[in-house]
Amino acid sequence: MSKDQFIKNDGNSLPTAEGWGGAVQLKGIYKWVNTGTKRTFLLKDINLTVNEGEFISIMGPSGSGKSTLLNVIGMLDDFNEGQYSFMGEPVQNLKEKQRVNLYKQYIGFVFQAYHLIDELTVYENIETPLIYKGFKTSERKAMVADMLDRFQIVGKKDLFPAQLSGGQQQLVGIARALIANPKLILADEPTGNLNSKQGEEIMELFKKLNREDGVTIIQVTHSEKNAAYGSRIIHLLDGRVERVER
Numbered sequence: 660m661s662k663d664q665f666i667k668n669d670g671n672s673l674p675t676a677e678g679w680g681g682a683v684q685l686k687g688i689y690k691w692v693n694t695g696t697k698r699t700f701l702l703k704d705i706n707l708t709v710n711e712g713e714f715i716s717i718m719g720p721s722g723s724g725k726s727t728l729l730n731v732i733g734m735l736d737d738f739n740e741g742q743y744s745f746m747g748e749p750v751q752n753l754k755e756k757q758r759v760n761l762y763k764q765y766i767g768f769v770f771q772a773y774h775l776i777d778e779l780t781v782y783e784n785i786e787t788p789l790i791y792k793g794f795k796t797s798e799r800k801a802m803v804a805d806m807l808d809r810f811q812i813v814g815k816k817d818l819f820p821a822q823l824s825g826g827q828q829q830l831v832g833i834a835r836a837l838i839a840n841p842k843l844i845l846a847d848e849p850t851g852n853l854n855s856k857q858g859e860e861i862m863e864l865f866k867k868l869n870r871e872d873g874v875t876i877i878q879v880t881h882s883e884k885n886a887a888y889g890s891r892i893i894h895l896l897d898g899r900v901e902r903v904e905r
Contacts, residue, residue: 683709683732683843683877688741690727690898701727702738703898714869714876716889724898725879726771726847732877733768733845734758763791767841771848771879773828775820781831782807782816788839806834825852833861837868844868846878850885862888 688705691698702724709715717725730736731743734750743750745761753761762768767788775784785806789799807813810830820828829852836844844865850858862885868874878889886892892904 682711682744682747683707683875684742684744685732686742686744688731688738688743690731690736690738700898702731705741705898705900707893707900709875709877711875712869712873713891714865714889715878716886716892717877717879717895718881718883718886718892719895719901722897723895725895727898728895729845729847729877729879733766734762735768763788765842767836767839767844769833769836769844769846769849771851773820773832775828775831775835777820780817780819781812781823784820784831785835785838788835792839802838806838810834826854826857829853830857837864840872842875844874844876844878846876848879848881850880850882858885 685705685707688702689700690702691700693699705728717728719725727736731738732745734745738751741751746765748761750758776787779787782803786799786803789802794802804813807816810833812827812830812834815823815827815831820831823831829849833846833849836846846865849865850861853861865876865878866888869876876889878885880886890905894901894904
């Protein structure tokens with residue numbers, strides 16, 4: 660990536676939208692934890708390329724490394740060995756603040772455990788990514804109102820996460836992930852706490868974002884029905900890519 664494709668953000672270089680190559684490239688990624696003298700591998704020799712505009716599903720039994728892999732791609736977890744290129748940038752060479760800025764600029768993450776901020780209302784939780792990206796108050800107000808309406812949670816906007824059901828928290832988390840129009844959506848069991856109708860609506864929304872807006876999507880799911888929305892299904896077992904289904 661050339662130097663003229665960089666902008667300054669809080670003193671750190673970040674690629675501009677024009678610099679978005681769309682590719683997530685993992686080469687020989689290993690991640691492990693040490694317990695005493697024993698090394699337990701969470702990821703083993705992961706090689707994966709995701710091109711711009713792809714919709715990828717990751718499947719596997721519990722403990723296979725699905726969420727760990729998603730967290731590595733989202734730069735929330737470090738890895739011990741290998742190379743990771745995001746937007747043409749070697750992640751392992753970036754400073755922590757640069758990684759955080761890349762995440763805020765380009766990634767929307769739907770967490771399985773919601774990760775809503777307890778002290779903020781529904782409205783404020785959804786608004787947070789827009790504040791990070793410097794949107795004006797009037798713009799934020801309109802965009803949050805649109806999301807509240809889209810997910811039919813207008814009546815919940817002044818409530819706190821503890822006052823919501825699991826399904827409602829999931830919808831807030833999805834709204835927060837989508838509001839800033841991310842280039843890459845990472846979704847960890849995005850419909851796990853939703854009823855079947857809500858779940859189908861979310862998957863159709865993801866499909867629309869992918870096909871019409873070119874948003875790259877990587878989802879972790881146990882649902883074969885949801886996995887089928889992807890153009891490829893990556894099957895993990897014991898931290899390794901067992902097979903790829905197209």
